[in-house]
């Protein structure tokens with residue numbers, strides 16, 4: 001269980017992602033990575049070791065996109081390595097996910113996905129999640145995420161990106177912390193408030209089972225059943 005960040009707005013996402021991950025460094029980690037929507041594709045870079053190793057890899061090739069996610073990993077399934085670092089994607093590269101926690105039933109899900117032709121490149125429990133999304137996606141990103149959440153068991157903070165839905169991040173949590181920071185024309189996701197406190201003091205602190213659909217001008221919260229929730233903003237003084 002380590003760090004997660006996400007950004008949707010008008011600014012270069014990589015700046016907040018790296019700054020936010022730096023603020024979460026105190027939680028400890030063995031690798032780090034980011035994904036940023038770049039129009040034609042979702043750019044992914046990751047590196048085992050310190051955040052500096054990731055920053056070095058990004059030197060002179062930082063993505064320009066304004067929607068992205070970032071992750072620091074504390075390995076539970078699969079050794080610390082570049083390929084086991086998050087974000088993880090599906091076979092097509094259309095879905096990208098970061099995850100803190102453990103997907104308890106990943107073995108059975110992975111075997112089933114492999115029998116359906118999915119190719120796995122990491123040893124993580126997490127990688128089943130983007131492949132599941134690819135499997136169930138019928139054009140409605142939110143419905144696909146709900147379907148995936150109904151299939152996985154365990155503890156998680158998860159953030160989902162979809163190439164077909166470049167202006168949206170969807171996040172969900174179960175037994176792991178996740179907050180959404182509310183800005184003006186930009187919104188933030190983080191596993192802990194220190195990552196976003198310099199940007200905003202207005203947050204939604206997600207409860208287990210809640211799903212947030214985050215765009216630059218709106219944040220909507222839903223139950224796992226898909227019902228809209230009227231959630232109170234928590235203001236941190």
Ligand code: GLU
Pocket residue numbers: 001002003072073074075076077078084099100101102103124125126
């Ligand atoms: N279980 C996942 C992995 O081993 C996530 C670990 C974490 O919480 O950082 O990649």
